[in-house]
Amino acid sequence: MEKNLKIAVVGSGAIGSYYGGKLAAAGYDVHFLMRSDLAVVKNVGLKLREATGETVIPKVAAYASTQEIGSCDLVLIALKTTSNEVLKTLIPPLLKSNTTLITFQNGLGNEAFLADLFGKERVMGGLCFVCLNRVAPGVIEHYGHGALAIGEFCGEPKARTDALVAAFKEARIDARTTQSLERERWRKLVWNVPFNGLSMAAGNVTVDLILTDPGLLQLTRQLMEETIEAAARLGYPLPPELIDQQIERTWSMGAYKPSSLIDFIEGRAVEVESIWGEPLRQAKNAGASVVRLEMLYVLLKKLTAHHP
């Protein structure tokens, strides 16, 4: 991908700031739409703290509106899915005829939402397997992992898919092309459904406390089984050994707070519909038995009802 391609990042939380920041640090022309962090980032830049050291991007092109950014070649969308409605007004100023939209958002339904609004040919998706937190305005801490799986909303990977993967690799991101974005999204849900969900439903517990409680660990496995069964019925078979792999991987995270738990504790909106609601609806339509997922969804919906 040529470095003079103009990239916009819409939604500059941890995910948007991290992946956009990595691209900017690698020399790409990245423009960030920011809200709360705008003034700080304009003054002192972005900081990405990783085990390998801190990357500072001192001069960041940060904006308060997409009108100021103007039309782009690529728009990386990392807004919370609970704010998807505002994309209807945020995206149009960034569009020209061949602008590509890639959503790094959580859960299911986001590509379809963009496709309905702006045309399906534009739409790509990315799955982020990463532990990040925004610890202060413009400061992102990276706790591990970071792999990206990038795919097309419609059909097989294209030249642009591979070009974007190559760009992220150049920015030292472990990126790869996926043949099936939807299958990858279900693969990620196998982790997010239990760990993000139970971290809230069991009373604000970090993932290590889920792993060390025998009842919660068994429930985690059962929720993973339900998610894998739902994915299989929808035509996205996942290997059963994924359960052990995901649980093994989680042990290495220590007292990690899933992103939903952080939102929950801080009183912010939680992505209940994209992580639990839409998967539940698709699973039930496909005839999967998802009793625990349904119960978790019902509880989480009420638990988060008063979050804005």
Place this chain on the structure above:
Amino acid sequence: MEKNLKIAVVGSGAIGSYYGGKLAAAGYDVHFLMRSDLAVVKNVGLKLREATGETVIPKVAAYASTQEIGSCDLVLIALKTTSNEVLKTLIPPLLKSNTTLITFQNGLGNEAFLADLFGKERVMGGLCFVCLNRVAPGVIEHYGHGALAIGEFCGEPKARTDALVAAFKEARIDARTTQSLERERWRKLVWNVPFNGLSMAAGNVTVDLILTDPGLLQLTRQLMEETIEAAARLGYPLPPELIDQQIERTWSMGAYKPSSLIDFIEGRAVEVESIWGEPLRQAKNAGASVVRLEMLYVLLKKLTAHHP
């Protein structure tokens, strides 16, 4: 039952104070073991606030130890089940050869616990269908209902069963004899499992908020179905129309906080084992499908883990 029979009440929270207080007001010789409310009750007595007016029992025989009470004819046990271990030392000073023990405690396993310690012939149980709160030391508010079902731990009702029912009736309690205490306990669990449980698991919600949330109302019905299935497998068939009856009855309670929710909010121990743990274990042993009950138990156990 003769009024000179000596009765002890062990556990003088809302339930013990209310039913013991009603007996005392009717002229029975009732002795209350008290802890936090002892000084206040000794000074100003017990107050029972009901829709029909306030009953004041100005002179209450209240004690700090069962040694001071001494041997009794009848011991009414209304301690929280989370404190059952202390019954091992609280009960012996109250016993003579023919002392009857009746437990008004929640959930399953309490009669068996007493029978193992003090002999099964002594043991009776009572089910309280009532809405009560202790609103201040020595002050019990009654919000509705009040029916008592009284039965024997071993076998059919006896003369003493009917005598105790008659005594409660004289104290203006809607009491009746039950042929099967265990079946009554399961009947009560049909309400307690969902409403006490979901009021905590859905984020401290009163029962009206459960009824008005379509997802939680459906989950309530499903938990009731699981409880009824478990009871049936254990030999205690309950009518399926109980579900509609219980839900109908709950609408009349308004913004009622189940007793477990009050304990939970105030940071006190919650009776997780007797209301969810023991029923779950019995249900699974009997081969019942209780997926939601199991998930609820796992969540509640963790949610309440830091309560003393």
